[in-house]
Amino acid sequence: MSAEESSDDPPAVGALASAFHAYRVEREGETVRYIGEPLVSPRELGEELAPLFARRGYEITVERRNDRQGAPAPYAIVAEPKSVGVDGIPWGNVIMFVLTVVTTLYAGTWWYHIDLANDPLAIxxxxxxxAAVLGVLATHELGHYVVSRYYSVDASLPYFIPVPPPIGTMGAIIRMRGRIPTRKALFDIGIAGPLAGLVATIVVTVIGLQLDPITVPGSVAQATGEGGGYIRFNDPLLMDLLADLVGQPTDYASDPTKAVNPVVFGGWVGMFVTFLNLIPVGQLDGGHILRAALGNRHETVAAAIPGLLLSLAAGLYFLTDYTHSVVLWVIWGVIAFVMVRAGSATPLDEAPIGPWRWGLAAVTVGLGALCFMPVPVEIVLA
Incomplete structure (x- = not known):
């Protein structure tokens, strides 16, 4: 990196010339305004110039304005120093993470059958x-974060999403701002999360399978054994393969007083999240991978995905008794439709990704297929 690129000063006017013709520059404290006319659309302007400013430690907004001096300059790029919070601490990320720790601890008490009424601190x-659930999710998101930083794409730290049991979280997301430089960068950023998450998932699952099963309280075991209603989380093929490899069961149906160690469920979450993220539409990881691999031709494949998900829902409804899973795939069919309409990331350089990345994509899609469960959650009634 050159001395100019590493400077803390905002970019010179000439550095903006490909996208913005600046008439003048105004300074007010640490805020810098470039007054002029965009050479691209306002949306593309912000996306194209955001990485340039981010490298200097600035965030930008594009404003339409009436020029005070009467010059034909209806736009301003407003650059302000980036702030990650008080004293450099990303408080938003920290607060969301702490809340998610609390909700997953509470969810964990369900799986360990811990009675909080008698001892709240037992949580x-x-x-x-x-540790299992958040470890898998954090590894997935940090895979995206590290590779984004490698390509100088501005990315936030993960935001964890707390929800009630039985899982305690809806996962985590990172926010990326600015344009992706190349299709190769888009591919690497997109695939880094699933691959990192899968490694963590396999490690967590193997560890969990080797831990002792937990003892189910007598009242719960009796209700299950007598045909009482309960929720069953079905295993994907990858879970079965790992269980066979380790030589440990994942189901203690013959002994209702035992249940698999809850750490294994962290692996289950990782597998489910991996499959959902690899659905090839929009801003999902699979959408990034597909866009990078096929270029503009990805739209043909992506357009078929909502129909496939809705067809899965219809098949479950008309051909099986698992009608409760229909809602899940209808929801994801609608989500996929919205994402197809919204479109995917558009890299600046459309050069092909090359054969070895195609091979890596095939391996990742294959592993993702091993995580697929047509009926992830089954409601077993008396």
Whole structure:
């Protein structure tokens, strides 16, 4: 990196010339305004110039304005120093993470059958469940984050999403701002999360399978054994393969007083999240991979995905008794439709990704297929 690129000063006017013709520059404290006319659309202007300013430690907004001096300059690029919070601490990320730790600990008490009414502090005993679930999700998102930083794409730290049990979280997301430089960069950023998450998922699952099963309280075991209603999380093929490899069961149907160690469920979450993220539409990881691999031709493939998901829902409804899973795939069919309409990321350089990345994509899609469950959650009634 040159001395100019590493400077803390905002970019010179000439550095904006490909997208913005600046008439003058105004300064007000640490805020810098470039007054002029865009050479591309306002949306593309912000996307194209954001990485340039981010490297200097600035965030930008594009404003339409009436020029005070009467010059034909209806736009301004407003650059302000980036702030990650008080004293450099990303408080938003920290607060969301702490809340998610609490909700996953509470969810873990369900799996460990911990009675909080008698001892509220016993919630900390569920820490292995929290470590397993958040460890898998954090590894996935940090895979995206590290590769984004490698390509100088501005990315936030992960935002974890807390929800009630039985999982305690809806996952985590990172926010990326600015344009992706190349299709190769888009591919690498998109695939880094699933691959990193899968490694963590496999490690967590193998560890969980080798831990002792938990003892189910007598009242719960009796209700299950007598045909009482309960929720069953079905295993994907990857879980079965790992269980066979380790030589440990994932189902204790013959002994209702035992249940698989909750750490294994962290692996289940990782597998489910991996499959959903690899659905090849829009801003999902699979959408990034597909866009990078096929270029503009990706739209033909992506357009078929909502129909496939809705067809899966219809098949479950008309051909099986698993009608409760229909809602899940209808929801994801609608989500996929919205994402197809919204479109995917558009890299600046459309050069092909090359054969070895195609091979990596095939391996990742294959592993993702092993995580597929047509009926992830089954409601077993008396």
């Amino acid at each position: 900390v005993e569920a820490w292995p469940f929290t």
